[in-house]
Every structure is written in structure tokens, then in C-alpha cells.
Amino acid sequence: MAKKLIDLVNISKSYGENLVLDDLNLYVKENEFITLLGPSGCGKTTLLRIIGGFESPNTGSVIFDGKDITNLAPNKRQLNTVFQNYGLFNHMSIAENIAFPLKIKKKSKSYIEDKVKYALKLVNLDGFETRTVDSLSGGQKQRIAIARGIVSEPKVLLLDEPLGALDLKLRQDMQYELIRLKNELGITFIYVTHDQEEALTMSDKIVVMNQGYIQQIGTPEDIYNEPQNAFVADFIGDSNIFPAVMVHDKLVKILGAEFECVDVGFGVNKPVDAVIRPEDIDLVPVGTGILDGVVTHIIFKGVHYEMEVTANGYKWLVHSTDMFPVGSEVGIYVKPFEIQIMKKPESEDEEAIVIDE
Amino acid sequence: MTNKHSLKKLLAGPYLVWAVAFIIIPLIMIMYYGLTTEKGHFTFANIATITTPDNLKALGLALLLSIISTLICLILAYPLGMILSNSNINSSSFMIILFILPMWMNFLLRTIAWQSLLEKNGVINSVLSLLHLPRFEMINTPGAIIVGMVYNFLPFMILPLYNVLSKIDKDVINAARDLGANGFQTFHRIILPLSVPGIISGITMVFVPSLTTFVISDILGGSKILLIGNVIDQEFVQSSNWHVGSGLSLILMIFILISMAMIAKYDKEGEGSAF
Numbered sequence A: 001m002a003k004k005l006i007d008l009v010n011i012s013k014s015y016g017e018n019l020v021l022d023d024l025n026l027y028v029k030e031n032e033f034i035t036l037l038g039p040s041g042c043g044k045t046t047l048l049r050i051i052g053g054f055e056s057p058n059t060g061s062v063i064f065d066g067k068d069i070t071n072l073a074p075n076k077r078q079l080n081t082v083f084q085n086y087g088l089f090n091h092m093s094i095a096e097n098i099a100f101p102l103k104i105k106k107k108s109k110s111y112i113e114d115k116v117k118y119a120l121k122l123v124n125l126d127g128f129e130t131r132t133v134d135s136l137s138g139g140q141k142q143r144i145a146i147a148r149g150i151v152s153e154p155k156v157l158l159l160d161e162p163l164g165a166l167d168l169k170l171r172q173d174m175q176y177e178l179i180r181l182k183n184e185l186g187i188t189f190i191y192v193t194h195d196q197e198e199a200l201t202m203s204d205k206i207v208v209m210n211q212g213y214i215q216q217i218g219t220p221e222d223i224y225n226e227p228q229n230a231f232v233a234d235f236i237g238d239s240n241i242f243p244a245v246m247v248h249d250k251l252v253k254i255l256g257a258e259f260e261c262v263d264v265g266f267g268v269n270k271p272v273d274a275v276i277r278p279e280d281i282d283l284v285p286v287g288t289g290i291l292d293g294v295v296t297h298i299i300f301k302g303v304h305y306e307m308e309v310t311a312n313g314y315k316w317l318v319h320s321t322d323m324f325p326v327g328s329e330v331g332i333y334v335k336p337f338e339i340q341i342m343k344k345p346e347s348e349d350e351e352a353i354v355i356d357e
Numbered sequence B: 001m002t003n004k005h006s007l008k009k010l011l012a013g014p015y016l017v018w019a020v021a022f023i024i025i026p027l028i029m030i031m032y033y034g035l036t037t038e039k040g041h042f043t044f045a046n047i048a049t050i051t052t053p054d055n056l057k058a059l060g061l062a063l064l065l066s067i068i069s070t071l072i073c074l075i076l077a078y079p080l081g082m083i084l085s086n087s088n089i090n091s092s093s094f095m096i097i098l099f100i101l102p103m104w105m106n107f108l109l110r111t112i113a114w115q116s117l118l119e120k121n122g123v124i125n126s127v128l129s130l131l132h133l134p135r136f137e138m139i140n141t142p143g144a145i146i147v148g149m150v151y152n153f154l155p156f157m158i159l160p161l162y163n164v165l166s167k168i169d170k171d172v173i174n175a176a177r178d179l180g181a182n183g184f185q186t187f188h189r190i191i192l193p194l195s196v197p198g199i200i201s202g203i204t205m206v207f208v209p210s211l212t213t214f215v216i217s218d219i220l221g222g223s224k225i226l227l228i229g230n231v232i233d234q235e236f237v238q239s240s241n242w243h244v245g246s247g248l249s250l251i252l253m254i255f256i257l258i259s260m261a262m263i264a265k266y267d268k269e270g271e272g273s274a275f
């Protein structure tokens, strides 16, 4: 298995009264594409700045390749950052921007020239050497920032919402470019975003954060299919989250109706949260499902229809390629393995403790 | 289209009148006086008076003192501008007000205040003698004039530097550090080249008034030290010789234009050689 490259141990950070990161632990393996995902203000940038060396944590340490680098200056760290607003040097040409880290390292002229050419090729901007920063589009600036970040062959590239300013099409193109770059270069990527789709597309591992706590760490599939709590379920994709009661193993009561499921070990008659993804709900003829409802709303979404089905006093969000007009009565059926049961936090504090471990 | 155009012209009207009345006409008059005799004949004689040893000395001294003052202002203001641009908004605006506050006082008053500070029996020497320290003779020396220039014109150096330094994106500096540059390299390759426009305008705003001043040298230099400004002042006021005064003013103007051209040229080269 790949070794741990970065290990964050008991990191806490507060600005005045505002506790931004609370006793956070996280490791990153070599050659991994890891994404920090969470809502605005949850501390993603702060964590990235601590790794990059622009901010020091109040407690805890940053271990890089087995060495404690918590107090090491940014210029001594073998990791480069692509800043949210690129941080390009306006007074230099594109070639000079990319050459900057190499010139600092006093590389030879011919080496620098070759490297700049190679880096520009990697980001598909061959021939841009003499252009000025001002003359570039947002997406081009972003790619130059990446070229500059990788040209000195750092072990890790930190990216802070680099695609935030781009339009959807360009963003999707860049997502594939980034994945290709990561595979070609063998550099570890730590990527920050609040776009869950982006995280699911690109990552080997996703770290879902909220209010300074890590909510869940896992592969995109884990995070999507088996969210560990209501926050993750709600934040990743659309979902129906119900307060439910675990009657006994493999049987859960949702809104008074009993559903078979596959989860065990939650006890008998215990309150839980149940998550059902909208695409996992099957609409069947009335009476043949587990409960019946009425379609109250429908939107065409391109690939599928998004419907709202009112059943047992709750509006169920359903995605289906079949169309049921508003007012039609339908039955609702969910396959046992498509129901995800989560322990219910009894208080905010407990939520934090559960997440901490 | 044409409507918009004429509206723009209309709005520019008052400024045009102002510029003609207070800039163009005086300039033409100075040119006229400088290039004519009292009888109205064309001559270069007024301008040629710069070549007398006394006038050359006054010009040379004025150039020397204003260059020194400008350099001192730059050396004092640059670190201050960096500190101000790095501190939070509240404390930096307080500091800036602190430095601008004296500008709200009359220029003459400020200079006279320095006179009484530096005088033989002035405040500084009184304090020194109270402490049984040797007195020092500063008043009526070129040094006193430099003190006056620096004190009066320092804010004009601080403001443009602070402006340009505080506009540098923190992430640009972070990026340089991130890519391996140490503090000095970051300053040399990023901060300094990006602050060149502020340096240029600071230099012009200190150098030009220093070169042309006669009040500061009058008050702090006694009547012994003459700068070119004093010579021109005397021609106009004491000798009432507007022709020679204007001729010398033209010379001074040429020097100002030359220095600005040199700075503008350096600016371009500076941008080119910064990396």
C-alpha cells in the first residue's frame, strides 16, 4: 500500500473566539487525489493554508514524509499551492511566471526553457510563453497557475477551489485535465471544493467537513451510498432523510410503514435516521408497493423526471425515467439494500463526539 | 452619439477654462518674459544668466539637496509603507492620519516651527544643554534645509507607496513564498517590481517641490544658502526683473521635464529588468 505522505495530527485552529478547526486528524497517502468537501466557512481553506504553511495551527502538528513541518516556512515545504484567485505575477510574462520556481532554484537556462515548454504542453497551452497575464481568460490563468505549481515537481499540489470561477463546460473539461495530470505526474493532489459533484467525479478519497469537524472520510462510492450521518446524506446529492424507528434487525418503520432493510445492530425499537436516494425509489401501481401516495409535483430534468410524491404526510423526492402526471396515485417501493440507516445523534455535542473518533 | 459627445465637451468646459486661465496663459507669459528683453526683443540672454557662477551653484545645490531629500524620503517611506500595508485596516489608517496630520497645518508654520527647533537657542539645543550634552549647529546649513524638505514632503512619498503596496494581492506574495522564494527574493522579484509605479510617483511628488522650493531654504538656510528657487524669487520680488526670473524658471522647468523623462524611462527599463 502507498505510504502516508501527509499526516495531520490533532489540528485545532481558532481565530479569536471562532473555533474553525477542532482537533482534526487526517492522513493523505502518496499519489492520492483527496478532496476536502464542505459548505462555505467550514474551514477547508484554513486547513489547506495550514498544510501549505501560511497559517499555523493553535495545537497539533503537520507531518510530511515522516518529518514534523508544523513550523517550517512555506518556501521550505515540498508542496505547492494553486490559489483560489491564481496568484499569478502580473509583471511577468507567462514563461517567466512558470519559470519562477525554477529560477529560484537556480536551474540552468536551457533546463528552464525545456521545463516551461513541457509544463505549457501539459496544460494544453503550447506557445503561450510571451503572452501577458492580463491577456488570458479565467480558465487559461487557472491552467498557468497549475503549470507553475507542477513545474518544480513538488510532491503535493494543493488546490483551493481552482475551478470555482469557470463555466460548467470548461469546469468539466478541466476536471478531466486535472485527473489526467495527476495520473501523468504522480503528484498527490489535495483539492478543496464545495461542489459535491466535482468531488464525486475527481476524487480517490473525499473528506466531508462541516463546522471544523470531519463528518466522513471515504471513496466517492462510500460517501454517496453509505453516508454516515444526516449531514453527509443531505450534503451529497439529493436525498430523502426520514426520522425512523428500527423495529429490530433488518426491519425499519418509516412514517408508520414497515420497510425491510439490510442493516443490523441498531437495537430494538431504537429511533434512527433513514436515508433513501430519490433514484432508489420505485413507483409501482397502487397497492403493490409498501405505501401509497399521490404525485404532487413534476419537473423534467433531461435525463429523468423529478417528482414529488406525498405519502403518509411527507413529500418524497423521486427520480424516475417514467412519467406520472400530477394527481396520479402511485405505490412506493424501496429495495431493502437501498435503504441506509444512520444512528440518530441525540444532541449537537454527541454529533461532534461521534464524528471526532 | 453626437449628443453624448457634445455633452462630454460641455462637462469638460469648466476644466478647460480653468486650465487655460491658470496653466496655459501663465506658461505662455513665462515663455514670453523669459525669451524677451524689456523692450520686447527676442533674446536668449535671460536664460543664459544660468551660466553665471552664482546661479550655477544655486542650481547645483538645489539639485543635490532635492536628490538627497528624495532618497531619504524613499528610504524612510518604503518600510513604513510595507508595515502599513501589512497591518489591519484600523491601525494602518490611524498611522496614516498620524503622518498626514501635519499636512493640515500651514506649510509656512511647519517650517518656522522647525526653525525654532533647530535654532542656536532653539528647543533642541535647550534640551541638549539641559542634559549637559554638546549643542549642535544645524540651522542655516544645507542639513537643516534637507530636514525641512524631508519633513514637509515625506507624506507625498508615503501615500503613493502605501497605495501601491496595499494593492498587491496577498496571495501573489503567498504564491511566491510557496514556490520557494525566501523573504528577500519575494521582495526583490515580486514586491519591488510591483511597487515601481508608487516609487515613481512618490519620487516625482517629492523631487519637484524640493527642487523648486525657496521658502524652506529661506527659513531654514538663512539668507546665506541660495537655491535656484531663491534666486528666481529674488529676481521677481526684489529686483522686479521678470525677464531674468522667467528665463531661470524655464531652465528649472527643463530640469523637471528631464528628470520626469528619466524616471519614465527607468520605469520601463525597471519593468523589463525586474525579472
Ligand SMILES: Nc1ncnc2c1ncn2[C@@H]1O[C@H](COP(=O)(O)OP(=O)(O)OP(=O)(O)O)[C@@H](O)[C@H]1O
Pocket (backbone or CB within 6 Å): A015, A018, A020, A038, A039, A040, A041, A042, A043, A044, A045, A046, A047, A194
Ligand atoms: N484570517 C482570518 N481571521 C479571522 N477569521 C478567519 C480568517 N480566515 C478564516 N476565518 C474564518 O474561519 C472560518 C473558516 O474559513 P475558511 O476560509 O477556512 O472556510 P472555507 O471552508 O474555505 O469556506 P469557502 O468555501 O467559503 O471558501 C470562517 O468562519 C472564516 O470567517
Ligand SMILES: [Mg+2]
Pocket (backbone or CB within 6 Å): A044, A045, A046, A160
Ligand atoms: Mg475557502
